[in-house]
Amino acid sequence: MDALYAFFVEPLSYDFMQRALLVAILVGTVSAVLSCFLVLKGWSLMGDAISHAVLPGIVIAYVIGLPIAIGAFVAGLFAAVSTGYLKDNSRIKEDTAMGIVFTGMFAVGLVLFSRIETDQHLSHILFGDMLGVTWQDLIETAVIALGTLVIVLAKRRDFLLYAFDPQHARAIGLPVKLLHYGLLALLSITIVASLKAVGIILVVAMLIAPGAIGFLLTKRFEAMLAVAMTVAIGSGVLGTLISFSINGATGPCIVLIQAGVFLVALLFAPGSGLLRRRLA
Numbered sequence: 001m002d003a004l005y006a007f008f009v010e011p012l013s014y015d016f017m018q019r020a021l022l023v024a025i026l027v028g029t030v031s032a033v034l035s036c037f038l039v040l041k042g043w044s045l046m047g048d049a050i051s052h053a054v055l056p057g058i059v060i061a062y063v064i065g066l067p068i069a070i071g072a073f074v075a076g077l078f079a080a081v082s083t084g085y086l087k088d089n090s091r092i093k094e095d096t097a098m099g100i101v102f103t104g105m106f107a108v109g110l111v112l113f114s115r116i117e118t119d120q121h122l123s124h125i126l127f128g129d130m131l132g133v134t135w136q137d138l139i140e141t142a143v144i145a146l147g148t149l150v151i152v153l154a155k156r157r158d159f160l161l162y163a164f165d166p167q168h169a170r171a172i173g174l175p176v177k178l179l180h181y182g183l184l185a186l187l188s189i190t191i192v193a194s195l196k197a198v199g200i201i202l203v204v205a206m207l208i209a210p211g212a213i214g215f216l217l218t219k220r221f222e223a224m225l226a227v228a229m230t231v232a233i234g235s236g237v238l239g240t241l242i243s244f245s246i247n248g249a250t251g252p253c254i255v256l257i258q259a260g261v262f263l264v265a266l267l268f269a270p271g272s273g274l275l276r277r278r279l280a
Contacts (some may be wrong), residue, residue, distance in 0.1 A: 011244045014253035019138050020130045020250065024236030026138075027197045027206065030145040030233035033152050035211030036224050037183065041163040045073050045095055046080070046184070047207040051191050051200050053079030055109025058195075063116060069140060069192045076188030079105055081181070128199030130240060130250040144193035148186050159183060160221060198251035206232065209258035216262075216269040230260055 011017040014230070038047055054072040061071020079101050133141075152159065160178040161169045170176045188270035193205040210228035218224050223234050239254030246253075 001227075007241060007245055011241055016131055016133075017240070017244060020134045020137065020240050021237055022131055023133050023141055024139055024240050024250075024254070025233050026141050027194045027240075028210075028232035028236035029229055030148050030190050030215075031194060031203075031206040032210040032228035033149060033225060034219070035154070035207045035209070035232075036185060036214060036228050037070035037159050037163050037211075038187070038207060038215060039211035039215050040160070040221075043183075043187075044204075045098050046083070047187060047202040049083065049098040050076040050079050050184075050188055051203045051207075052102045053105035053109075054104055054188075054191060054195070056112055057109075059109055059112040059116060069144070072192045072195060073188050075105065076191055077185055080188060081102070083222045084184075122138040123267050128195070128197050128202060128251040130197045131243070133197070138258070141193045142199070144189055148190055148193070151182075152186060155179075155182075198254065202251040202255050205255040205258060207212070207257070209262050213262050215266045216265040231258065235261065 004234075008267075034045075038044055054075045057071035057073070057075025058068050059071075060075075061068050069172055083094065083097045084103050085095045086092060086101070090097075092100075120261075158174055161172075162176060162183070164173065166167070166176055169179070183216070191203050194206060195237070198206055210232040211224070213231050214224035214227035217227050235254050235257040239257050241251050242257075243250040243253040
C-alpha cells in the first residue's frame with residue numbers, strides 16, 4: 001500500500017506534477033481524436049513532416065518577439081500547403097514532397113537555432129519538458145486543445161467521409177479543399193499544443209499510436225475514438241507518474257507505454273491479432 005501511495009498519490013502534492021498531469025490529459029485527448037483521422041486518411045507521415053517543419057517558425061518567432069506558438073503554427077501550415085502545392089504542380093508524389101519539405105525546413109530551423117543566441121534549450125523543444133510546464137503554458141495548451149476538439153468533433157462526419165472517400169465527399173457537395181486544409185490546420189495547431197509536453201520529435205508518436213491501436217481493436221469509428229482517447233490519456237498519466245518515480249524523461253515514457261499497448265493490440269486484437277490468427 002505504501003508503494004502504491006507513493007506512486008499514485010504522493011506526486012499530486014507537487015504543483016509541477018499537477019500541471020504535468022493536466023497537460024498530459026489535454027494533449028492526449030486532442031492527439032487521440034486527430035490521430036484517428038490521420039490513420040484512416042493515411043496521413044501519418046504528414047504529422048511527422050509538420051512536427052519537424054515547425055522549428056524555423058519557433059526560432060523566427062523568438063527573434064522578432066512573437067509568441068512561439070504563432071511561429072510554430074505558421075511554419076506548420078506553410079509546410080502543409082507547400083507539400084500540397086508540390087504534389088499538384090509536379091510529377092513527384094505526396095510522400096516525396098513531404099520528405100523534401102519537412103527535412104528542408106527542419107534543417108533551416110537547426111541552422112537558425114545554432115546561429116542565434118537564445119535562452120531556449122533545444123532539447124526542450126525537441127523532446128519536450130512536461131514537468132517544466134507553467135500555468136501560462138497550461139492555459140495556452142487548454143485553449144488550443146479544447147478549440148481543436150470542438151471543431152473536429154462538430155465536423156467529424158464530414159472529416160470522416162473525406163478521409164474514407166474524397167470523391168464521394170465532393171460528389172455530395174462537401175467542400176473537399178476546405179476539409180483538406182482545415183484538417184491540416186488542425187494538425188498544425190495540435191502539434192503546437194503538444195510541443196511543451198512531448199516536443200517536436202515525439203509528438204508524431206502521439207498523433208499515430210492511439211489511432212493505430214483503436215484501428216486494430218475495433219471496426220466502428222466511434223469505438224475507435226473511445227479506444228484512442230483511453231489509450232492516450234491513460235498512457236499520458238501513467239507515463240508522467242513513471243517518469244517522476246524513476247526521474248526519467250516524461251515524453252519518452254509516455255511513448256514507450258503507447259508502443260507497448262500497440263504491440264499487445266497487434267498480437268491479441270480480436271479477429272486480426274497475429275497470435276490469435278496463429279492459434280486459430
